[in-house]
Every structure is written in C-alpha cells, then in structure tokens.
Amino acid sequence: MNEIAPFDTRVDPSVLAARLSDERAPDIVEALNDEAPEVAAAILLGLPTERAIEVLDQPELDCAADIIEMLPRDRVAGYLSGMSADRVTDVFREIEEPGRSDLRARLDAETRGAVDRLSAYGEETVGSLMTTEFVTVPGTWTVGQTLEHIRHVEKTRETIYAIFVLDPRTRALTKAVPLRRLISGDPSDNVLSVAPGRRPLAVSPTASREEAARLISKYDLLALPVVDAVGHVIGIVTVDDMIDAMIEKQTQDVQRFGGMEALPEPYMDIGFFTMIRKRAGWLCALFLSEMLTASAMQGFEGELEKAIVLTLFIPLIMSSGGNSGSQATSLLIRALALHQIRLRDWWRVALRELPTGIVLGAILGVIAVIRIVAWQKFGLYDYGEHWPLVAATVGAALVGIVTFGSLAGSMLPFLLQRIGFDPATASAPFVATLVDVTGLVIYFSVALLILRGTLL
Amino acid sequence: MNEIAPFDTRVDPSVLAARLSDERAPDIVEALNDEAPEVAAAILLGLPTERAIEVLDQPELDCAADIIEMLPRDRVAGYLSGMSADRVTDVFREIEEPGRSDLRARLDAETRGAVDRLSAYGEETVGSLMTTEFVTVPGTWTVGQTLEHIRHVEKTRETIYAIFVLDPRTRALTKAVPLRRLISGDPSDNVLSVAPGRRPLAVSPTASREEAARLISKYDLLALPVVDAVGHVIGIVTVDDMIDAMIEKQTQDVQRFGGMEALPEPYMDIGFFTMIRKRAGWLCALFLSEMLTASAMQGFEGELEKAIVLTLFIPLIMSSGGNSGSQATSLLIRALALHQIRLRDWWRVALRELPTGIVLGAILGVIAVIRIVAWQKFGLYDYGEHWPLVAATVGAALVGIVTFGSLAGSMLPFLLQRIGFDPATASAPFVATLVDVTGLVIYFSVALLILRGTLL
Incomplete structure (x- = not known):
C-alpha cells in the first residue's frame, strides 16, 4: 500500500526523522531496519517521543538492543518506561551486563517490577510472551461502570479485546466479556449479564508458547488470559503477539528442517x-x-x-x-x-x-x-x-x-x-x-x- | 484445558450429541473429526441447530463436504443459510456436481449471491478468504448512532473488530474505527471524531492471501477491509481466518520442503x-x-x-x-x-x-x-x-x-x-x-x- 521507499542514507538523520514521523510505526521500523544501528538511533531521537516509543515497541525492529544501548542515558529511561513490559523484557534479554543492570536501574518502579517478573519466565513459555496491560473489573460492577472504566484506561491499554471479570472476594478470574458483547448490554445491568455462560479459557505462565498458540487459533481468541495457581490474571497473550511468535517459530522450523541451527536474526x-x-x-x-x-x-x-x-x-x-x-x-x-x-x-x-x-x-x-x-x-x-x-x-x-x-x-x-x-x-x-x-x-x-x- | 476425551464409538449418536451440545464448537469439531463422516452427520443432526451451524462454520472440521452431502436435504438448507458465506464457499469447492448445484439452489437468495461472488475468486486470493459480514456506517452518523447500530447487529455479525466509515455520497471507505476507540468517544459527537487520522489500510480481493497475512501481521490488525476498484468495502479478512490460512500454508510449505505435493487433508x-x-x-x-x-x-x-x-x-x-x-x-x-x-x-x-x-x-x-x-x-x-x-x-x-x-x-x-x-x-x-x-x-x-x- 503506502509503504516507504528506501532513502538516500547520506541525508541528515533529523531530516529523515521529520519525513518519517507521520508514517505508521511498522513502516518506520522497516525504514530503520535498513539503517545501521547508530543511524537508526539518531533518527529515533529526532522522532516525537510517543512515536519513538511506538517504534521501539514493535518486535520487528531488528537491532532494538543495540539502538537502545546507543541512546543517551537521560532519554532512554523515558522511552523504556513508555514501552510495554513484555517488549522491554525481550530487549533486555539481548543486552549484555553491565548495560542491562544500568538500564534496569533507570526504569520506574512499576515497569521494573513487571520486567523482573517477566524475565523470570523461560523464553519458550507463555510468561515471556504475555502483555501485562489488561482490563479487569469486579463482578459487582454494572455494564455502564465497566464502559466508563474502559473510556478512562483506553489511552494506556492498547490491547482491550476483552474485559476480565473477577470474583469480588478472591479476585480470581470468573468470566471474560468480549468488548462487542459489552456494548450490546444495558448500562444499568450487572456486567455478568453480558458474559458468556462458560468459564473462560486460560493458560498458565509456565505453559509453552505453542500451547497458547494452539488455544488462540483453535478457539479464535483475540486474547488469552494467563492465570497463576490461585486463578489471578497476571497477563494476557494477544493474538498479534501470537502471530509474531508463530512466524518466528515457522522460520526456526524451516531452518531446522533445512539442517541447521535456527538463526536469531534476519x-x-x-x-x-x-x-x-x-x-x-x-x-x-x-x-x-x-x-x-x-x-x-x-x-x-x-x-x-x-x-x-x-x-x-x-x-x-x-x-x-x-x-x-x-x-x-x-x-x-x-x-x-x-x-x-x-x-x-x-x-x-x-x-x-x-x-x-x-x-x-x-x-x-x-x-x-x-x-x-x-x-x-x-x-x-x-x-x-x-x-x-x-x-x-x-x-x-x-x-x-x-x-x-x-x-x-x-x-x-x-x-x-x-x-x-x-x-x-x-x-x-x-x-x-x-x-x-x-x-x-x-x-x-x-x-x-x-x-x-x-x-x- | 477442558477438552473432550475420545469416547466409545458404539454409543448411540443422539447420546453423543446430547453429551456434546454444551461443549465449545472447536471441541465438538475435534470429537467429530475422530468419527466417520456418517457418524459425524448423525451427531450433528442431534445438536441444536445453532450449535450445528457453529460447528459447520469451523474450518477445522475435516470432512465438512462429506457430512453436508449426507444430511437430509430438508435440514441442510437451514444449516447452510446460517453459516458464513465464505465458509459455505470453501465447502462447496469440495463438493462434486450435481450435488453442488442442488445445494446451491437450496440457499436463500442473499447467501447464494454472496457464495456466487466469493467462488469467482481464485483459491489463493484474498477474495476467497474474506468474510462478507462487517459493519459500515455513513460518515454523517454520531458515535451514539453507531453504537446503537452495533447493538442491533451484534447477534448476526460475529466479527465486529472495527467499524468502517463510508463517504456518505460515494459510499467509498474513508476511515476504520476500532471498537475500543468508539467506546471512548462522546455519543453526541460525529463518528469521525474518534477515527484515527490515517486512511485505513485495505487490500484488493484479487491480492494474494500472503499479502493480506503480511499486512495483518505487520500492522497488528484484527480485520483488514477488502475494497473493490471504486473503494467500496466488499468484505473483511479477519485475524482468525488469517491464522487458519497461515497454519495451512505452513503445513504446505513444510511438506513441499520435504519434497512432496502438499496434502489437502490431515x-x-x-x-x-x-x-x-x-x-x-x-x-x-x-x-x-x-x-x-x-x-x-x-x-x-x-x-x-x-x-x-x-x-x-x-x-x-x-x-x-x-x-x-x-x-x-x-x-x-x-x-x-x-x-x-x-x-x-x-x-x-x-x-x-x-x-x-x-x-x-x-x-x-x-x-x-x-x-x-x-x-x-x-x-x-x-x-x-x-x-x-x-x-x-x-x-x-x-x-x-x-x-x-x-x-x-x-x-x-x-x-x-x-x-x-x-x-x-x-x-x-x-x-x-x-x-x-x-x-x-x-x-x-x-x-x-x-x-x-x-x-x-
């Protein structure tokens, strides 16, 4: 469609940044992937902060770790705190010590806590793939209250595909309400009135990525809740993260079938x-x-x-x-x-x-x-x-x-x-x-x- | 999670149908895939009609064409009219003449028209993959009107991920509004007030399935509109159809790389x-x-x-x-x-x-x-x-x-x-x-x- 043509690399990075700033984040990523990490970092610094964060959040950005290490330390904290915790965790895996500890110390307390929790999970597990931004409401709320809550958090939660209703006492997951069903409900009714009859499907953070992929594709889910041993929602696996993981796995499988170790990069x-x-x-x-x-x-x-x-x-x-x-x-x-x-x-x-x-x-x-x-x-x-x-x-x-x-x-x-x-x-x-x-x-x-x- | 254990096949199909009717459609599909088509058809007849339609709508159902051919002709019309047009088209591709013409004649006029249009597209094109159920509103509507409209159609349109806003005069696609942004808008404002700034991404019905898959995975879309030459929306490719297509393509690729023709069935x-x-x-x-x-x-x-x-x-x-x-x-x-x-x-x-x-x-x-x-x-x-x-x-x-x-x-x-x-x-x-x-x-x-x- 309207993707970006490769450009002359002798042009000043700030000029490139200005040209790119109106493009979609995935298109900016493609343009940056054609550049050396130092040029990409310079371009990124020229983008509005929100744009830069969106770009760094894309898993398709090839040398994210290298780019982040090249950014001035006073700017990097702002970027990292704006990124999603699962993405920061992925990027941190590729940064060597002592750089990683230094960057970790610059995170705000909330992101640092989330990153620490996520990095405890093995790379092949659901835990390392999950997003920690999701919307839960207690089962005592009305449809109207829930909609009002979503209006407030919509800006910060990019991935509202379903609302997870919790038991008001134990805070365990009881229902998952798709957004479109919520809209069709009467605002004064209880949120559970629009919930499907069945218990929601869920997965453990230690399950394999394949298991999550299988459930999402089998049941046509947009988001799969990840619950701990007592049924608390600790994250969600979104369909787009899952597609990225599927494509990565497919590449690895083809390379392995061709008789070699899978390559970590293009x-x-x-x-x-x-x-x-x-x-x-x-x-x-x-x-x-x-x-x-x-x-x-x-x-x-x-x-x-x-x-x-x-x-x-x-x-x-x-x-x-x-x-x-x-x-x-x-x-x-x-x-x-x-x-x-x-x-x-x-x-x-x-x-x-x-x-x-x-x-x-x-x-x-x-x-x-x-x-x-x-x-x-x-x-x-x-x-x-x-x-x-x-x-x-x-x-x-x-x-x-x-x-x-x-x-x-x-x-x-x-x-x-x-x-x-x-x-x-x-x-x-x-x-x-x-x-x-x-x-x-x-x-x-x-x-x-x-x-x-x-x-x- | 709570998937179904294989059961004793000597049991009466109506008993099996009763046991299955409360399960999720993909689980019923798995159970039916373990049965011969004639047993599967008998079980399907024992399910409530809505359940049976949901089951037939799953692309994972292996012998859908055989099963449909075995169903009594007076029941089959009801099932086919309830199924989504793109699925009926896929199933029809596997039914030989004269059975196909006979079944086609039993469709209601609307479904028949949709199936005829869809079957005109080659199997590898976006046209053959697209869903014809989607929601459009003219650009003159308010957020409140749009939400009210969605409440009405929610039951019949299973795939409301985004609302497509049309030019009131030409009916060409101008914007795509994600459901979550619609919720965050003021009901009395124009629907365009919550639309993103950019023109929506779209694809032609004759584009390849890979092109649609690439756009959906690159831009993290839940649904990609398919537009004709004058910009009218004629369908959408949903992320779950895309995942099914991706998995099928992956299987074909592995089999081809192994040095054989791809198999059409498991x-x-x-x-x-x-x-x-x-x-x-x-x-x-x-x-x-x-x-x-x-x-x-x-x-x-x-x-x-x-x-x-x-x-x-x-x-x-x-x-x-x-x-x-x-x-x-x-x-x-x-x-x-x-x-x-x-x-x-x-x-x-x-x-x-x-x-x-x-x-x-x-x-x-x-x-x-x-x-x-x-x-x-x-x-x-x-x-x-x-x-x-x-x-x-x-x-x-x-x-x-x-x-x-x-x-x-x-x-x-x-x-x-x-x-x-x-x-x-x-x-x-x-x-x-x-x-x-x-x-x-x-x-x-x-x-x-x-x-x-x-x-x-």
Missing part, C-alpha cells in the same frame, strides 16, 4: 562467523555420521572390486531412500505439531508407511529396471553379461531402501517427541544421513543375495 | 492412493534427475576401475553438498517470504554464500583429511600407496562441492521467485539432487587434476 543481519557457527555444527555432525558410509563401503571392498557396475547406482539408490524419508518426516512433523496425531498413534503410522514405502519403492524399482534394460538393449551402456541380475538387484534394493526410508523418516519425529525434543528438530539432511548408511548395507546385502555365484 | 484422513500420488510424483521426478548420476559415473568408468578407493567417499562427499545446499535453501526461502530480502538482492546473497561455502567446505575437508590420515596411520584401512593424494582429492573436492551446494541452494529460491513460482516450492531433496550430479563431476575433475599420472 539473514542479512547475521555476522559471518555466527553464520558459519550456526551451519557448521550440524554440517559437521552429519558429516561425521555419514563417514559411516565410507566404513560400510570399505567393508564391502571385495564386492566393489568384483562388481564395479554396482557403484554406478549408489548415489541413485541412496538419494531415493533419503527423499522418501524426508517426505515422511515432513508429514509427521506437521501432523504432530497440529495434534492431528498423538504419540500413541505411532504404530498406526508405521502400519501406513510400510505399504506406502513398498509401493513407492516398487514404482522407482520398475523405472530403474526399465532404464537398465533400455540402456543395455539400445547399446547405450554395457552392464556386463549378468545385466538382468544387476537390474534385479537395483530394483529389489530400491523397494527395500525406500520402505526403510519411509519408516525411519516417519518414526523419527515420534522418537524425538518421546525423548522430550520438539519433533521439528528432525531435518531432511538428518533423515537422509540416517537412511544412507542403512541404505548401503541393504544394497550390498541384496546384491550378495542375488549376485552370489555370478558377479560376486 | 495425514490420517488421506486415502492410500492419494498419498501415493502426492508422494510418487516428486519422488519419480527426483529419481529421473538423479539418474544423471549413474550416467556421470558411467562416464568416469575408466577412472573408477583404476581407483576404486575413490568410490568409498562418493556418498560422503555428495551428501555434504546436498546438506549445505539444503541449509542455504531453507534460509533463503524464509528470508524471501518475510520480505527481509528482495529479488534484486540475489548478488548480495551470492557474495555471502561464496565465502561461507568455502569456509564450511574447508572445515569438512580438514575433517576428511584427518580421518584418512588417521585410518592410514593407525592401520585401520589401507588407501594405497598414493593415500596422501587421495586425501588431498577428497579435501579439495569437499571445498568445491560445499561451495557449489551453498551457492546453488541459495540461488534456487531466487530463481523460482523470478520465474513466478513460490520460493517455498524449492525442497531439500530437490536441492540435493541438483547438487549431486554436479558434485560427482567436481569430484572426478578434482581427482583427474590431482591423481593424473599416479592413480589415474
């Missing part, structure tokens, strides 16, 4: 050595495991010398096992993540993948046999006098390897979940490596079976 | 032959491409016969190229999807991947050389008299292949986007196959260079 912002580190770890681990293929082939050295024709098909056969495994893994990662399948269903999946693998392997086997026969008959290549047996070996090995690939690939996510990992830790290269070594053993075993007495 | 609901078809296509395509490795190896037959020791490292070297390619592809797919990188940045990425690939390849190369030296020195395996040259060949080939893998893997998503495909069509097996053939050629070329005159 591709272009990652330093060269961080990039190497995030990729080299898995690459080396896979390489070391894959070395077993060299050992396996050393073990079959005698066979290799007698029948070099067998080596021609090694890459073809092994890659097929890896590919079918990668398909099965991607299917099961998502089915488990969406709760379409539970851990106890593993045997159902195995019973499906077994025939699926056999049929897929047979299809590839037939193609391979046709190719060998065709090349032999049309004189494109001579596979030796025992070529029909070679063709049979390749075809049969493909059935075995693709079946093994489908089974191994589908069971891996279950195994990971069983031992307490995210099934999405499974990656295509990991499955391929797993299948490669076994694939070689299957291939040479089939060869020994079929070719013994002729080639071998 | 893993366990897919028929055996559909499953084979969705997987066999890519598997065969990859297999046929990978056959080039056999051709390449046939081309190097002479070298293979002279130096069987070279074959030992083929799987190891090839898989490393595929792994580094898979990493790079996963990085770039996400960076492009999140607009962190644009098409024109391809050369920046290439300039990053080149040194990254060289360093990663060098790390693996050093490991490989150490392994060969160790095995040789400790007498674990004899790589022949020219073993230092073999080690050099393997090490140098790894640098070349990992560099090529990183470059090819990172450029593939750009290429796909350039020729009009979704970059997420790139898959780990696809990249691996791409790299395998070239990898073999690199390996044997390096071998010829280093080993000519000794082994070759």
